[in-house]
Amino acid sequence: MAHAFWQNTPASNGRNRRVRLICPICLHDIRNWSTLPLAMLTDDGQEISLVRGPAEGAESWAQRLATAYRRCPGGDAGEPHFLPQAYGEYRRVVVGVIGASQAGKTHLLAAMIGHLLRSEARLRRIGLQVDPLDLRIHQRYMKQIVEPFLAHRRGLPATPREAIEFTDALKITNLRAGVRHAVSFFDVAGEMLESADDSARFLGAVDALLFVVDPTAIPRMTRRDVPTISDNAFDHVLSRLAGRPGAHGEFLPFPAAVVVAKADMLEFGAEPLPGYWLRRDRQEADEELDLSSVEGESSDAFAFLAGRRAEAWLRPAMRCYRSTLHFASATNSALSGDRYPELAFRQRRVLKPLLSLLAMADVLDHRLLRPGDDDAG
Ligand SMILES: Nc1nc2c(ncn2[C@@H]2O[C@H](COP(=O)(O)OP(=O)(O)O)[C@@H](O)[C@H]2O)c(=O)[nH]1
Numbered sequence: 001m002a003h004a005f006w007q008n009t010p011a012s013n014g015r016n017r018r019v020r021l022i023c024p025i026c027l028h029d030i031r032n033w034s035t036l037p038l039a040m041l042t043d044d045g046q047e048i049s050l051v052r053g054p055a056e057g058a059e060s061w062a063q064r065l066a067t068a069y070r071r072c073p074g075g076d077a078g079e080p081h082f083l084p085q086a087y088g089e090y091r092r093v094v095v096g097v098i099g100a101s102q103a104g105k106t107h108l109l110a111a112m113i114g115h116l117l118r119s120e121a122r123l124r125r126i127g128l129q130v131d132p133l134d135l136r137i138h139q140r141y142m143k144q145i146v147e148p149f150l151a152h153r154r155g156l157p158a159t160p161r162e163a164i165e166f167t168d169a170l171k172i173t174n175l176r177a178g179v180r181h182a183v184s185f186f187d188v189a190g191e192m193l194e195s196a197d198d199s200a201r202f203l204g205a206v207d208a209l210l211f212v213v214d215p216t217a218i219p220r221m222t223r224r225d226v227p228t229i230s231d232n233a234f235d236h237v238l239s240r241l242a243g244r245p246g247a248h249g250e251f252l253p254f255p256a257a258v259v260v261a262k263a264d265m266l267e268f269g270a271e272p273l274p275g276y277w278l279r280r281d282r283q284e285a286d287e288e289l290d291l292s293s294v295e296g297e298s299s300d301a302f303a304f305l306a307g308r309r310a311e312a313w314l315r316p317a318m319r320c321y322r323s324t325l326h327f328a329s330a331t332n333s334a335l336s337g338d339r340y341p342e343l344a345f346r347q348r349r350v351l352k353p354l355l356s357l358l359a360m361a362d363v364l365d366h367r368l369l370r371p372g373d374d375d376a377g
């Protein structure tokens with residue numbers, strides 16, 4: 001009974017200690033967590049304010065608090081939203097999705113989050129439980145992005161430049177270690193990542209990075225008219241992160257998963273490696289949850305990029321203290337009209353890079369990344 005364990009932690013009402021934190025959703029600086037208003041949320045997201053009854057015993061109050069929320073006033077845009085009341089005790093991880101405009105960031109993240117939530121039973125086998133952090137925000141993301149894409153095969157619109165907002169946030173519980181994490185994701189327009197102004201402010205809060213490599217930008221790979229490789233988004237982000245306090249020294253203290261996206265376009269090309277990895281999950285059930293092959297895949301993906309003189313894209317792997325490299329496809333096909341073709345449409349290896357990043361960020365046990373006997377590459 002993993003659940004009983006959580007309820008044993010007395011839901012702290014924070015009265016005796018002051019918790020200061022950055023909201024993972026709007027980046028608002030919350031100076032005193034326990035002063036934010038308490039509420040219950042109904043199934044359809046309606047707020048009912050929560051107050052302790054005059055004769056209510058400590059036990060009953062603690063039980064009600066365990067499922068309660070606190071209302072954050074919202075950041076600059078000022079839209080209030082909810083965080084679980086126990087959030088002040090969670091380990092917090094902010095994931096930034098980095099890559100040029102059109103690299104495939106938005107499709108990849110939607111595929112990752114969609115598959116993460118669909119895989120409840122399988123994820124339990126590696127000790128993970130995934131729930132939304134804020135129901136309303138999560139449902140909005142599912143309804144506007146993930147479901148049109150995964151259930152109706154719709155192409156996703158370009159991410160608006162003005163919206164520097166977080167995409168979704170999940171409560172990820174490591175059942176084996178008994179630790180809850182709040183993992184939030186920022187997917188912003190590629191141009192924003194390259195700009196020097198304040199628009200990439202969220203970079204000040206990221207703890208883990210998902211770098212998305214666009215293979216259509218590799219010279220002579222999928223197109224003839226691509227002269228040289230550069231990825232300003234990667235460079236910009238790495239140099240901004242290097243300016244963060246505590247980020248001096250040889251390596252940046254952030255884990256990074258580097259994903260060669262749109263790998264379906266490389267499957268039948270001259271290079272055998274992308275196809276080899278893409279087809280593996282068809283051969284082994286649940287290969288995607290087995291992180292012992294990550295080291296082998298990483299060295300193959302590194303060799304693949306290095307052989308293409310794609311140094312710009314290897315920089316995250318060279319600069320960050322922990323990194324893995326992957327091949328993945330969010331659509332397995334090109335858009336045809338406003339939809340992806342029914343026969344080809346599926347997601348390939350989208351969970352593995354995310355699980356790998358979670359393992360590097362110690363949400364999952366990072367020892368899962370140790371190579372197995374038959375996966376030495
Ligand atoms: N073939 C293929 N195309 C993809 C894949 N993922 C995204 N795309 C295409 O790449 C383009 C840019 O995708 P998007 O996710 O919006 O990129 P972003 O600007 O980095 O967020 C769109 O036209 C998608 O149809 C994929 O896995 N395979």
Ligand SMILES: [Mg+2]
Pocket residue numbers: 105106107158159187188189190
């Ligand atoms: Mg986008």
Ligand SMILES: [Zn+2]
Pocket residue numbers: 023024025026027028072073074075081
């Ligand atoms: Zn907030």
